[in-house]
Each structure stands twice: as structure tokens, then as C-alpha cells.
Amino acid sequence: MTAVGASTLLEPGSAGALRPTGGGVGHRAIVATRRLLRSSRMVIGLVLLVFFVLVAIVGPHLVGNPNAFVGPSMAGPSARFWLGTTMPGQNIFYQLVDSTSGTLEVGFLAGALATLVSVVIGIGGGFVGGYVDELLALFSNVILIIPGLPLIIVVASYVKSSSLLPTILIIAFTSWAGYARVLRGQTLSIRNRDYVLAARVAGEKTWRIIFVEILPSELAVIVSNFIFMVIFAILTQSTLAFLGIGDLSTLTWGNMLNVANNDEALTSGAWWWFVPPGLCIALVGTALALVNFGLDEILNPRLRVYKAPKVRR
């Protein structure tokens, strides 16, 4: 493949088979996948992410009970306890694996919820306009002005629950506003573009105009917002947990850090207890950030990296 071929492949549609009618879905997927794989950041990020998701799904079935007291207190890594044990003698490796699903759950649920709210309020308000828009914009601004973390701490320390749901709801509720503003601004500028007016003249229904004519132009922003909100949610839950706020009974990496801190793992040099969960948080964050950069590279022509063509002999 030549350099020209490589760059034109990235242009939407130049691959030539993107038909609006149902037929070419399979082909479309292939073209999209091929485009994704062209970004090395995207590939690394995706591989990492898929790895963590797999661990979250199948991991708990492969390891033993993470809460059982099975070994000596604060033992370092060994053949029997790969990542050592906790103060009361629990297997840290089991805990690490078991925490993956809880942590990712917080991230993705809070991220999805915040994205949904920002899309509905930002795009809905921007499209509808008038009083509805003014009210929604005011609401977003109020939420935006309220300092996020302090509010989360206050609310989370009042709500007593043995599930992560309140934490998820609070994180989502405090983090959507900035993105809603961005989306509103975009929608306002797109709403009166001629092609949207033309769709109205053609007789398209309102919901179809929003979803088919406006949303595709904002998809890149929405996806990138979502990814950042996932990162933000994971970090926030970890911070809260470290401070001992929110549900501490479900295992997450943040909760592991909290227990490790309480049991003075940091001061006694039991690095095997606090380094692995910290590292996992950092790795998931990096993976998500890489995916986001990769998407940007693919969707934003100005950031495309030139790649020398591979020569096959």
C-alpha cells in the first residue's frame, strides 16, 4: 500500500463502500476496524482495556475468596501468595483481581450516566432553544460553580450504603455540567446550519434531525467526554475511598488502598499491598487516555501521524 493509500483510507467515505442503506454494514465495520488499527496508541490502549475488562469478568471465578484469612500477616510476595498478604492475612492478588470489576463498574457507570445527562441537557437544550434552553444552561452553570470534590465528600459521608451506587450517582451528578456546556455550544452552532434547515424542509422529524443530522458531528466530542469521565470517576472513587468515604465493603482498588493505609502498610514498607492497586488505577487511566488520543488522531485530520508505508518483499 502506498502512502497516498494510507492517508486516503482515513478520509470518511473514500473507502468507497459506506452506503446509507443497510447492505454494507459488514464492510463498514471492516473499514472502521482497519482505520482504528492504524493508530498505535489506540491499539495499545485497547489491548490494555480489553485485558482489564476480561479480568473483571472472568477473574473472580478463577481466584479464591479474597476476604478469607488464609495466610500469615503482612507476608511479602511468594510462590504461594503472589502479591503477599494483608495485615489480617488475606491474599492480595485475589483482592486485586476481585477489585477490577468494582472499579471499572464505578468508572463506566458513572461515566455513562454523566455522558447521558450531558447529552440530554446539552444537545436537548441547545436544539430546543428558548426558555427550556436558558433554564437548562442556568442549571448547568450552577452545578458547574459548585466545587465538585468537596460536595462529593459532604454528600458521600452522609449517605450510608453498602453498595457503590450512591458513589456512582454522586460522581455522575457533579461531573456532567462542563461537558453539557460544550455540547450546548456545539449544538447551537450546528442547529441553524443550512443542512439542518434543509433536513427540516425535506420533512424530517425532530428526533431524526437530532440523531441523524446533528449527533454524528458531535460524536467525537461525546466519546472523548465519556472516556474522560470514566477516568475522572475511577480517580474520584479512589480518592474518596482513600479518605474513607463512601462504601468500603465492596472491593475496589481505592478501597484496597484505604485498608492498606489504615493498617499502616505505607509506613511499614509493605509495598506489595499498596503499589499494585495504585499501578492498576494508573494503567486503566493510561489505557483510556490512549484510546482517547487514538480516537482524536483518527477523527481529527490535523493530528494524523504520518506513517511510512510498510514495504512487503
Added chain:
Amino acid sequence: MSGDAALDVRHLTVEFIQRSGPKLRAVDDVSLTLYPGATLALVGESGSGKSTIVRALGRLLKPSGGEVLLGGRPSTLHRSDVREYRRHVQLVFQDPFASLNPAHTVAHHLARPLLLHAQATRRDVAERVEALLRSVNLVPPGDIARKYPHELSGGQRQRVAIARALAPSPQVLLADEPVSMLDVSIRLEILNLLDELKSERDLAMLYVTHDLATARHFSSEIMVMYRGEIVERGPSDEVILSPSHPYTQLLASAAPMPGATRSALAAARRTRQGARAVRDAERREATVETGCKFRRRCPHAMPQCASRPPDVETAPGHSARCWLFDQGAR
């Protein structure tokens, strides 16, 4: 006039609410009629309200007064009525770079209106799309249909936009400066295409333009608009060659006619620039006022001009809204 009116617009008024000051009356009591197979040109300087008329007729904004009869029937805001109206009244936008969605293929742009107005079924929509593309001379239609707007030239895009407007098989086509954003070399091609389509399909066409020369060439009747009002209307040749209203005279003298010399062009530019200063000053003033709106720029301004001028017929079918032609006033 020949035949029955396709679109009859009576006393159309459009007002915009401004942040400060009184309402801006962008279109003031305008009546016009479009006939099948005929083109009516609407000319006037920037800001006179031409696009606002088109948008109101395209139901993109709500008029504050007046009525619109489609085929003699008033059309309400009822959902099914709006749909029926849209099937018959279509728009071509000014800027083909803005009027096509960059996220969708040409096929999408044409298939949607075809399906929405039951002009095609899921099964034959691809064929109908190709037929539409052929009717606007975009060949080979199969290749063009798969392309995205950014892969087409301005002229090609405007052809796609025209094809989209034709998709529901409308009776009325409203073209708002359809060639002003295009390269000079292809303007005539597009105008000729519109003209052919008008004859083939018996379309009633409204052609909005700044360009008096093409207005005269492509339309049978011309209306001249000034600050929301129609100040003169009549057969094209008459309006251009023997304009009655002082404003039309100004337009005609400021417009470079084909074959104009370099110095004539420079003089025309000076006239236009002088006019712009006055115009800007005017626009800052209150917008709802009595009397002739042109009187501050008019070389023939008289005391009566402070009250609303009448529409006077200066020749059969040719009228001007000006006190100069009122018999009693001289």
C-alpha cells in the same frame, strides 16, 4: 397571468424580536403569486428581507401575519398539512458548502426526501436516487451517489442540493441566491439547469438574487424589495429597462450591465459604497415607521413621502410604490 396560481402569498409579515428596541419588521405586508412554469425574480440589496421571505415560505420561521395558499388552499400548522406543504414547496439554499451534511453521502441526502414523501420504496430507492442525479446532469450517478459532499465541487454540490429539492416532486421551488456562492464560470450552467427543470417539470419558481442581469434573463416578472417592502413589480424587461421607482433606478444604475466599461464599473462601485453608508445609518434607526422608507436616500423626496406611498400602476402589470406617480400629488 396564465393558469392557476401554484403558491399565493397574501400580506406576509415577518417580525423579529430584537434584544433592545422595537421589533424588526423584516418583511412588511408582502403579497406575491407564483405560477407553474414561470419564474418570479426577487431582487434587492443585502438585508432587504429576501431570505426572510424564502424562509417563511419554506416554513423555517413563523410569519407574524399573512396567509399562504398552496394550490388555492390555505395551509395550517397542522402536522399533516405541514408535511403536505413540504412535499410541494421546496428550497434551494444559497451555500452548497453549508447545505449538505458532511457526515452523509449524496445518496443519503436524496434517499431521505424520496422515502419521506413516498416517492420511492426501500427497494427502488437506489434507482430513484440515480434517476434524480441524472436529471441534474450528475454522471455517472452510481459513483456520485456514494460520494461525500467534501469530495464534490461547488457546482456539483449545488446540483445535489437541487436534486434533493426535486426529490419530493414539488410544484414550487424557492431558490435563494442559488449561484452567488459559486464560481462565476459555472453560475450560468446552474441557472440554465434550473430554467430547464422549471420548464420540464412545470415548476413555479422564486429566484432570489442580487444580479439584475440574470433576474431579467431567467424570469418573466421581477419584484424589487427595499427594507421589507416590495417597492416595484412588473414584467422583467420593463422593470430593468424602464424602472419606475427611484430605488430601482438606483439599483439599475449601480448594477454593472454586461458590456460595461471599466470606468462604469468603478462608478457603480462608488455608488454602491456611498449607498452602504446611508444604509447602515438607516438601519440603526427605528424600524417600524410610517412613510416611504427610501425617502432619505431618494433624490426626488417630497413632503408627502412622510406618509405611506400608494402602489401606482405605471404601465399594465407594472406598479411602483411611490408618490411620484400619484396623479393627485403632482
